[in-house]
Amino acid sequence: MASIDDAASVDAGTSRRRSRLRGGLVTVGTVAALVAALGLTLLGRGAAEDALASFDASSWLWSSARGELARVNGITARVDTRKEVPGARQHPVQVTQTDRLLILRDLESGQVSALDLATLQITATTPTTPGLGVNVVLHDDAAFVVDAVRGVVRQLDPRSLVPVGDPVLFPPGITAGAFDGRGRLWIAVPTEGTVSAVTAAALPSGPVSGAADGRGPQRVETHPVAEPHHELTLSTLDDGVAVLDRTTGTLVTVRAGQTRRTVLGAAAGGALPARTSGPVVPVTIGGDRQVLAVGDGRVVTRFVVPGSGDRVGPAVAWAGRFYCADGVTGTVYAFDGGGRLVETIRPGRAAGPWELEVRENHLFINAPGSATARVVDDTHRVRTVDKYANDVLGGDPPPDPPPPPPPPKPRVGKPGAPRQVTATAGDARARVAWQPAAANGTAVLRYVVEGAGQRHEVGANQRAVEITELNNGATYTFSVHAVNAKGDGPARRSNPVTPTSAVPDPPTEVTALARADGTVLVRWPAADGQGNRIARYVVTATSAGANAPVGESRRTELVVPAGELTYGTQYAFTVTSVNDRGAASAASPVSATVVPFAAPGQPVDLRAVTVADRPGTIAMQWSPAAANGRPVSRYRVDVGGRTSEVTDTATTVSGLDDGQNVLVRVKAVNEAGPGPEASVTARTVAVPRVTVTGSSAEATSVTVTFTVDAGGGKPTCTAATGGRTATGSCASLRVTGLSPGTAYTVTVTASNAAGQGTATRAQGTDPLYGVATCVNGPDGDQRTYCNSDVDGRNGNEVFAVPRQDDDEQVGWARPGTRLRTYCRRQGENVDSWIYNNQKQSTWWVRVDYQGRNYIPWAWLNLAGGDDIAVLPTC
Numbered sequence: 001m002a003s004i005d006d007a008a009s010v011d012a013g014t015s016r017r018r019s020r021l022r023g024g025l026v027t028v029g030t031v032a033a034l035v036a037a038l039g040l041t042l043l044g045r046g047a048a049e050d051a052l053a054s055f056d057a058s059s060w061l062w063s064s065a066r067g068e069l070a071r072v073n074g075i076t077a078r079v080d081t082r083k084e085v086p087g088a089r090q091h092p093v094q095v096t097q098t099d100r101l102l103i104l105r106d107l108e109s110g111q112v113s114a115l116d117l118a119t120l121q122i123t124a125t126t127p128t129t130p131g132l133g134v135n136v137v138l139h140d141d142a143a144f145v146v147d148a149v150r151g152v153v154r155q156l157d158p159r160s161l162v163p164v165g166d167p168v169l170f171p172p173g174i175t176a177g178a179f180d181g182r183g184r185l186w187i188a189v190p191t192e193g194t195v196s197a198v199t200a201a202a203l204p205s206g207p208v209s210g211a212a213d214g215r216g217p218q219r220v221e222t223h224p225v226a227e228p229h230h231e232l233t234l235s236t237l238d239d240g241v242a243v244l245d246r247t248t249g250t251l252v253t254v255r256a257g258q259t260r261r262t263v264l265g266a267a268a269g270g271a272l273p274a275r276t277s278g279p280v281v282p283v284t285i286g287g288d289r290q291v292l293a294v295g296d297g298r299v300v301t302r303f304v305v306p307g308s309g310d311r312v313g314p315a316v317a318w319a320g321r322f323y324c325a326d327g328v329t330g331t332v333y334a335f336d337g338g339g340r341l342v343e344t345i346r347p348g349r350a351a352g353p354w355e356l357e358v359r360e361n362h363l364f365i366n367a368p369g370s371a372t373a374r375v376v377d378d379t380h381r382v383r384t385v386d387k388y389a390n391d392v393l394g395g396d397p398p399p400d401p402p403p404p405p406p407p408p409k410p411r412v413g414k415p416g417a418p419r420q421v422t423a424t425a426g427d428a429r430a431r432v433a434w435q436p437a438a439a440n441g442t443a444v445l446r447y448v449v450e451g452a453g454q455r456h457e458v459g460a461n462q463r464a465v466e467i468t469e470l471n472n473g474a475t476y477t478f479s480v481h482a483v484n485a486k487g488d489g490p491a492r493r494s495n496p497v498t499p500t501s502a503v504p505d506p507p508t509e510v511t512a513l514a515r516a517d518g519t520v521l522v523r524w525p526a527a528d529g530q531g532n533r534i535a536r537y538v539v540t541a542t543s544a545g546a547n548a549p550v551g552e553s554r555r556t557e558l559v560v561p562a563g564e565l566t567y568g569t570q571y572a573f574t575v576t577s578v579n580d581r582g583a584a585s586a587a588s589p590v591s592a593t594v595v596p597f598a599a600p601g602q603p604v605d606l607r608a609v610t611v612a613d614r615p616g617t618i619a620m621q622w623s624p625a626a627a628n629g630r631p632v633s634r635y636r637v638d639v640g641g642r643t644s645e646v647t648d649t650a651t652t653v654s655g656l657d658d659g660q661n662v663l664v665r666v667k668a669v670n671e672a673g674p675g676p677e678a679s680v681t682a683r684t685v686a687v688p689r690v691t692v693t694g695s696s697a698e699a700t701s702v703t704v705t706f707t708v709d710a711g712g713g714k715p716t717c718t719a720a721t722g723g724r725t726a727t728g729s730c731a732s733l734r735v736t737g738l739s740p741g742t743a744y745t746v747t748v749t750a751s752n753a754a755g756q757g758t759a760t761r762a763q764g765t766d767p768l769y770g771v772a773t774c775v776n777g778p779d780g781d782q783r784t785y786c787n788s789d790v791d792g793r794n795g796n797e798v799f800a801v802p803r804q805d806d807d808e809q810v811g812w813a814r815p816g817t818r819l820r821t822y823c824r825r826q827g828e829n830v831d832s833w834i835y836n837n838q839k840q841s842t843w844w845v846r847v848d849y850q851g852r853n854y855i856p857w858a859w860l861n862l863a864g865g866d867d868i869a870v871l872p873t874c
Helices: 028-038 047-056 780-784
Strands: 058-063 068-073 078-084 093-097 102-106 111-116 121-127 134-139 142-147 152-156 175-179 185-189 194-199 218-224 232-237 240-245 250-255 258-263 281-285 290-295 298-304 316-318 321-326 331-336 341-345 355-359 362-366 372-376 382-386 419-425 430-435 444-451 454-459 464-467 479-484 511-514 520-523 534-543 546-553 557-560 572-579 604-610 618-623 634-639 642-646 650-653 661-670 678-683 689-697 702-709 716-721 724-728 732-735 743-752 755-764 768-772 797-799 809-812 818-831 840-848 852-856 860-862
Touching: 058 093, 058 355, 058 362, 068 372, 078 382, 093 134, 102 134, 134 175, 142 185, 175 232, 185 232, 194 240, 250 281, 281 316, 290 321, 316 355, 321 362, 430 444, 430 534, 430 546, 444 464, 454 464, 464 546, 534 557, 546 557, 604 661, 604 678, 618 634, 618 661, 618 678, 634 650, 642 650, 689 743, 702 716, 702 743, 702 755, 716 732, 724 732, 818 852, 818 860, 840 860
Parallel strands: 689 755
Antiparallel strands: 058 068, 068 078, 093 102, 102 111, 111 121, 134 142, 142 152, 175 185, 185 194, 194 218, 232 240, 240 250, 250 258, 281 290, 290 298, 316 321, 321 331, 331 341, 355 362, 362 372, 372 382, 419 430, 430 464, 444 454, 444 479, 511 520, 520 557, 534 546, 534 572, 604 618, 618 650, 634 642, 634 661, 661 678, 689 702, 702 732, 716 724, 716 743, 743 755, 768 818, 768 860, 797 809, 797 852, 818 840, 840 852
16 A cells, blocks of 8 residues: 655656556446446446537536445436445545546545546545545645645645655645646645745656655745735636635736735635635635625625525635525526526425536535535526435435534624733743633634734734844743634733743654543653753644644643544644743744544434334434544444344344333443433333223214324224224224114224233114004005004014014014114015015015014115115024
């Protein structure tokens, strides 16, 4: 594995011409080979057309939740390839790409990886210091790793990631930029107030694999853009660079070797996009939610971004519009060249910052924590991209994490006084250092140092300054005050100091060690006091674009307290010696860089729910914990005493008791150990409980009403009695086909994954009555036929059996007699002729007449519509 700290050399006879990388030029053959190698199916269009479009207008977008890259075709707004990156799930990853190169840097592990676009395999890796402070930048065939903390700019061969020649060295604490349209890498040096351009060395025809011949990148131009120690940020241009002096609110452009200054004033503390296309540079002031568009040395447009809060990303210029992302609401606002809001894009909830990048004549809008992205073409058409498209690779996407709650709106006022303002004397100079002032609701823009007839303004992240041109033997004091958007805060004075030529030597070396408890141990050998006693040492931390004192020590070591430095950010340290006369040395050599870390934060938005269709099971999901400088390797999950470890942010635990209330606890674990737990309670599915609330009956049916405590499950319900069952609603059920006038006990059962719950209810059916019916006819004997029982056949005769058998006759029911019925039975056919509307049937009805005996249905009209089917069979 190559390392960027290794020296690199190439045989002196090797050609150094600039060349396209072997395998990097995209052709139809390359596309065909890629499609064949991956087994991709390009649906809905011609494969060659689709594949070519993906290369001509594509961008690789990162998805942290899945730890994978998705190549998005800007023309079709579809993903054509997905590639999982091993070991990178939930990691922040910097994706740097050109048409032919793709290089990744995992911020949590520090690993830099090169991908072969023809095979999508990782071809080379190299380690860097984890965390913020190191950037990878690309242009054509040139790749650079910029260590902003150490001030080292090193070119790599992108095929092997082996260093090319010697690095370009700058003072520690530079601000890394990007390449401009002419292939120059721009670097800002806040300690000098300058910006420099670096050009790449030509690559040999074959990959560099060993030591280089010493020919490497070159610093080709340097321009003063600000006073030393001002806070600087960059945006590279088509030809040159724009530098925003955040301390004074001045924008400086460098084009064709010429500098041009535009004083903005209100832009102090503003931000720039990494790259600006076109002549207008947008400057975003997050605290005011204001964007200033600067061109031709003046502000040509200014506008306000809707909403509240200061989480507004730098505006990006694209196709005559400005696009600005609101990190709280997940909204991207588009403004025309005149500053009018013309479109609102709502990509949805995002986890992490928005990434807006113009590539291949398209604007790609991505949030690494979200399942979707947006693509905007040069006609401003916006289309949605499903980064987890299933017709390419992979499975279903995870749900988007919930948005973070908006931060409370702070009370805004002038800043407080700086803390611990100290001065140390040197040879005709003094060093003034201080701790931050309270911002009081709006960011500190700069610090002002006054004394010895001098006034110095330095950036908010430059909390130390050297005062020169002093007189040895004279005594000086200095004052420091902070400035924010509300004005100047109160000043705080330093101790008096007397410059002298009798200064000690600095320590000869400095080492730093990041420890698991969040502290950083800085050590150095004792310095030579040059005849005087060393009284103390002052330690300064340097990060990308920033320098700040972190403490003093009377010994040869200092422990920087946990939380004093930002976890996950790269730092280096210098030490100055101060003797018993108050005289200070120059700074020591800079230490190697370290990344402070501590145990991870608490998992966010822990949710635990009952799994309704599985007994004894709880499902949990949470958003990632803050890594705090080292990757989260796993999560420890405790559910009711059952422990497990998972690497994802969701899991399911089974084997618990039914209806068990459990405490769910989740901790994140990294190199430093477990962090604080998040906890929530949950309950497994319980056996349902049924409560019958009422019942009613008809002659042949019973209805029960009831409630069901489902126990968190999905219940199904039945009611049963008399061999009859009803299924359906878990609120009311009707059991039919019962015998009239019968006592029943109805059992109601509710079932779920945990089991069954029952309840009973006693309810009798209503009796069903019929009326013995025989109506005399109009003529002769017909007129008296129904008046009485006679020998032979007559209406309304009652038998012990379902046939007209004289020996079995038990009586005769006078017309109009109301008889209670029980059931029906097939028997002899009986025709009532004209005496009961021609009613004829083989059905006989068992009735309460001198016991339980039978009457032909032909002579009995049932209540409620005379429906024989309502009676059960006997």
